[in-house]
Amino acid sequence: MDRSGEIAAAGETARNVLDEKHVAREITLTASRRAIRSCASAIRAVHRREFLGARELIAEAAAFLAEAEAALDGHHDVRYGGFLTDAKKEFAEANLTLAFIAGQPLPRADELRVDVQAYLNGMAEAASELRRQVLDCLRRGEITEAESLLAVMDEVYALLVTIDYPEALTGGLRRATDVLRSVVERTRGDVTTTLVALRLQAAIEGTPPPPDE
Secondary structure (H helix, E strand, O other): OOOHHHHHHHHHHHHHHHHHHHHHHHHHHHHHHHHHHHHHHHHHHHHOOOHHHHHHHHHHHHHHHHHHHHHOOOOHHHHOOOHHHHHHHHHHHHHHHHHHHHOOOOOOHHHHOOOHHHHHHHHHHHHHHHHHHHHHHHHHOOHHHHHHHHHHHHHHHHHHOOOOOOHHHHOOHHHHHHHHHHHHHHHHHHHHHHHHHHHHHHHHHOOOOOOOO
8 A cells, every 4th residue: 555645645734733833932042042042142231220221122122022921822732832931030030130229019920921930930030130239239238128128138038038849830940949049148247247337437437336137
């Protein structure tokens, strides 16, 4: 029995399916990379206190993520290739960093349209980003603000350390939490050293020391 026609048809069908998946993958990969770049630029803008510019970059990243999601319609196997997950984690980080530093309410995972794994990992990285702000505050003599930001870092760590699930479910959150713990400890040391130095200077000069928070 000649099967050549059936085999050729099966091959043509497979090629068509894989062509569609390849196109979806390329669109998603490009859009995800662009989203990550926009998020990185947004975080830099937040650190410069350019909040309007940060929001514009975050909106740009959201548009790239929407483009990636649209391309993946019907291609769920491509969805979990990793690059879109990374982009969503960066998107969560940018939004949470902005909220922490600008004093805005924290957006929820469903509001950002990211899964909880990306959201929690993004939160860990956003809390680590606060170290830079704490150091900037210390250089400007804004001790109360530095301690307030350190408290936020502590609160995030206290939450994440309670998320005790297998790594396959949390997307590597344990490692991100361990990194955050190290950042919090170094930052606390910097704040403490600054406070001790200020109190010593106040004692020498006979001026009131910085208040205990």
